[in-house]
Amino acid sequence: MVALPLPQRSHARPQPRAVTLALVALLLAVSLLSLGTGAAGLSPLRLITAFTGGAPLTQAESLVLYDIRLPRLAMGLMVGAALAVAGALMQGLFRNPLADPGIVGVGAGAGLGAVTAIVLGGLLPPALAALTGAHLIPFAAFLGGWIATLILTRVAASGGQTAIATLLLAGIALGAIAGAATGVLTYLADDQQLRDLTFWSMGSLAGASWAKIATALPLILPVLILSPLLARALNALALGEAQAAHLGIHVEHTKRLTILATAAAAGAATAIAGGIGFIGIVVPHLLRLATGPDHRALLPHAALLGGTLLIGADMIARTITAPAELPIGIVTATIGAPVFLWILLRRRGLAGI
Amino acid sequence: MLTAQNLTLARDGRTILSGITLTAQPGEVTAIIGPNGSGKTTLMAALTGDLAPVTGEVTLNGDDIARLSPRHLAARRAVLAQETQVAFPFTVAEILQLGIEAGTGPTDSALIPRLLAEVDLAGTAHRPIHALSGGERQRIHFARALAQARRPRGDQGPMWLFLDEPASSLDIAHQLMVMRRARRFAAEGGGVVTVMHDLNLTAMTADHVILLAEGRLLAAGPPAEVMTDRLLSQAYRCGIRTNRTPAQGPYLLPQMAGA
Numbered sequence: 001m002v003a004l005p006l007p008q009r010s011h012a013r014p015q016p017r018a019v020t021l022a023l024v025a026l027l028l029a030v031s032l033l034s035l036g037t038g039a040a041g042l043s044p045l046r047l048i049t050a051f052t053g054g055a056p057l058t059q060a061e062s063l064v065l066y067d068i069r070l071p072r073l074a075m076g077l078m079v080g081a082a083l084a085v086a087g088a089l090m091q092g093l094f095r096n097p098l099a100d101p102g103i104v105g106v107g108a109g110a111g112l113g114a115v116t117a118i119v120l121g122g123l124l125p126p127a128l129a130a131l132t133g134a135h136l137i138p139f140a141a142f143l144g145g146w147i148a149t150l151i152l153t154r155v156a157a158s159g160g161q162t163a164i165a166t167l168l169l170a171g172i173a174l175g176a177i178a179g180a181a182t183g184v185l186t187y188l189a190d191d192q193q194l195r196d197l198t199f200w201s202m203g204s205l206a207g208a209s210w211a212k213i214a215t216a217l218p219l220i221l222p223v224l225i226l227s228p229l230l231a232r233a234l235n236a237l238a239l240g241e242a243q244a245a246h247l248g249i250h251v252e253h254t255k256r257l258t259i260l261a262t263a264a265a266a267g268a269a270t271a272i273a274g275g276i277g278f279i280g281i282v283v284p285h286l287l288r289l290a291t292g293p294d295h296r297a298l299l300p301h302a303a304l305l306g307g308t309l310l311i312g313a314d315m316i317a318r319t320i321t322a323p324a325e326l327p328i329g330i331v332t333a334t335i336g337a338p339v340f341l342w343i344l345l346r347r348r349g350l351a352g353i
Numbered sequence: 354m355l356t357a358q359n360l361t362l363a364r365d366g367r368t369i370l371s372g373i374t375l376t377a378q379p380g381e382v383t384a385i386i387g388p389n390g391s392g393k394t395t396l397m398a399a400l401t402g403d404l405a406p407v408t409g410e411v412t413l414n415g416d417d418i419a420r421l422s423p424r425h426l427a428a429r430r431a432v433l434a435q436e437t438q439v440a441f442p443f444t445v446a447e448i449l450q451l452g453i454e455a456g457t458g459p460t461d462s463a464l465i466p467r468l469l470a471e472v473d474l475a476g477t478a479h480r481p482i483h484a485l486s487g488g489e490r491q492r493i494h495f496a497r498a499l500a501q502a503r504r505p506r507g508d509q510g511p512m513w514l515f516l517d518e519p520a521s522s523l524d525i526a527h528q529l530m531v532m533r534r535a536r537r538f539a540a541e542g543g544g545v546v547t548v549m550h551d552l553n554l555t556a557m558t559a560d561h562v563i564l565l566a567e568g569r570l571l572a573a574g575p576p577a578e579v580m581t582d583r584l585l586s587q588a589y590r591c592g593i594r595t596n597r598t599p600a601q602g603p604y605l606l607p608q609m610a611g612a
Contacts, residue, residue: 095440236451238440242403246434247455247501248427293441 016297019290023304027077034073034311039323040064072208076314077307079205079273082220082265084306085227087280088287088298089265090149092234093258094156094167097285097343101266102277104156104167105174106148110263110270112178113144118196119185138216138271145267148174149259203274203329205314212272219268223261224303230258231295238293276329278336279306285343354378355400355513355544360409362395369395373409373570375563379511379544382536384555386548387565388589393548394435394517396565400546401432401515414510427455430513431501435521435548437494439482445469445493446478452497456512458504468496471534473527488522495519495531505543514538516547520554532558556580556602564588576602 036044042061050057057065083101090099090106101107117140124136151174156167189197233254236244241251269276283306284298291297313331320326360373370392377383385393398404400411402418411418413429421429431452439448449465469475472492474485482490495516502512516535520528532554539545539560549555555562555576562579564572566588572579580603585593595603 097441232454235443235447236455238443239437239448239451240434242398243432243434243437245403245423246401246427246430246432247451248424250423288441292447293443294447 014291016291016294016301019297019301020304023301023308027304027308030308030312030315031073031077034076034315035065035069037315037319038064038069040068042069071210071213072205072314073311074210075208075213075272076205076311078213078216078220079269079276080279080307080310081224081303082216082269082306083276083279083310084283084302085224085299086262086266086269087306088284088295088302089227089230089234089258089262090280091284092230092237092295093153093255093262095238095240096167097288098281098340099167100278100280101145101262102275102280103340104152104171105178106145106152106263106266107270107275107277108175108178109148110141110145110267111275112181113140113142113267114138114271115182115185115197116140116144119189119193135215135218138219138268141271142219142264142267144178145270146260146263148178149263153255153259203276203327204317204325205273205310205328206318206325216268216272219264223265227261227299228296230254230261231299234258234295235293274327274329276310276332278332278340279310281343282336282339283309285339354412354414355383355546356412357400358409358412360396360399360411361407362392362399362404363407364395364404368407368568370565370568370570375570375573377544377546377561379506379513380539380542381560382539382545382547382558383561383563384547384549384559385563385565386550386552386555386588387571391565391588392568393565397515397517397546397548401430402426413513427501428457428507429509430515431456431498432515433495433498433517433519435517437490442481442483444479445474445482445485448482448493449478449497449500452500453503456501456503457507460503464500464503468499471499472496473530488524488527491519491522492527492531495534499534499538502538502543505538505541511542511544513544513546516545518548518550521550528554552580552585552605556605 032044032047036042036047040061042064046061047065049055050061086106087100090101090104091097093099101110114137117137121136121140152167152170155170186194186197233244233249233251236247236249237251237254239247244254245251266280283302287298287301287305291301310328310332313335314328317326317328317331355377357373357375360370361368362370362373373396385396387393395404399406402411402421405419413421413426418426446465449468453460453464465478466475469477472495474489474492474496477485477489477493482493485493498514498516502514505512514535519531519535523531528551535545535547536558547559549559559576562572562574562576563570564579564584571588572584580595582594585595593605595605
């Protein structure tokens, strides 16, 4: 038999570094576009000329830029990155590309935590309340998300395998429990709290402020920076729990840390931006198609693309029905839900679905 | 040396094996045989550290494996499981890389192509593992175990290769290829412990045979002593007559099986 000289790298994927650069460029471009889009007439071109030696920004323009658009951009990047990384982590943990904090009830748990903090936070002793301050809501959301994830792993994962059906059903049950408890709390809430709740549950970047960013950053930033340390363990976990142990991975540590990281990122993001779905599914899925499933590239890339996608969605949310503003959750669901169905369709018949 | 002292093994509270004491030597292929449900895979799980024994202990090169961290254990032994399902579309090279990173010893860019050639899958490095057939995937995971155990003798004594039915989904040519590779690993100073289904392949390959039946260790020793008519018939609960060709190990004829 004659061996044909097949091109060796015909199935090779693009170099991770090239993808990283492309993603950074995309993020910068979309960021600039986002900063130059809005009700006040401050265009991307105007920003570029102002910062390259042209006419400096007027006081009104500075106010729009630094107090409205920049915090909104920063919060969008942070929340999008947190949601995408939380999705990638959770998919690695459950060995399933359809796991997402929003769908499997972790978002609902985080929401319940946040609502509990809003309504019952006033019952805290004044000393404790002063200590926790504005961090109470993100921390309560993290706690709620964490408890939900722990319940989920207990219910859905048995013997190292996670059936997606069990996972989704557990997510529905968790969502229902959290929804019921949230409903009870709404009855207990007073007028001011009710306004906070409504605003929060809409899922929006509209309330963005540097203060809000400061409350969530201590939970989100460590996850974004440290999650690549879990990459090798999550790669090994893709072969199964026993196989990961054979490859020298401390499986229980990995699971515990991944659950904590998912809850911290998804919980804090939910606390400041409300329920925004599907970023956690769409972003890792697109990246796996482009650069493969290696978590060493996937996790940092997910942070970059997640942030970019969310500020892109936010631009759509605030321009498509201008001067009114669409809740951003509607935009991400419109883009994300069909992708979810598409993955489901392609994987139908494969093991695990 | 691998030793197990008075092991009792249970799954979900049900005792599967008890009173298991055995040793396996580096430089040899040790085969674990026995009928379906005799506890071969359970014993393997205890020897690799997956399953904590109810009583007794397992030592590898003199250390209790329960006291070794996953990291250190991975530097002393590699494992091929009966079945491995990969959750995401990793390429063959990425799968082998996991083995390379888990093991110790020198590595170079030629290692992956060399390992793939050894399992007759040269040129597949950049293909997603899901694009391969079941038998091909099994050989990739064998190559991954070889990547982890690329140094049969390391700083911490011999490296160990644990194989759970390595030949089960392979055609006859690749069965022979995998078993010969395992033999070579033993010849180079490593230790091989393998669960076997095919008794002929066992007789051809093993230096030491451990026969399990009814939750106990029925016999252990060289193939010629363990694979006898009496012991095999007792273990497998059917009349088995082994045959012998001059100057070679025992071989079986299924045609000769009684009721």
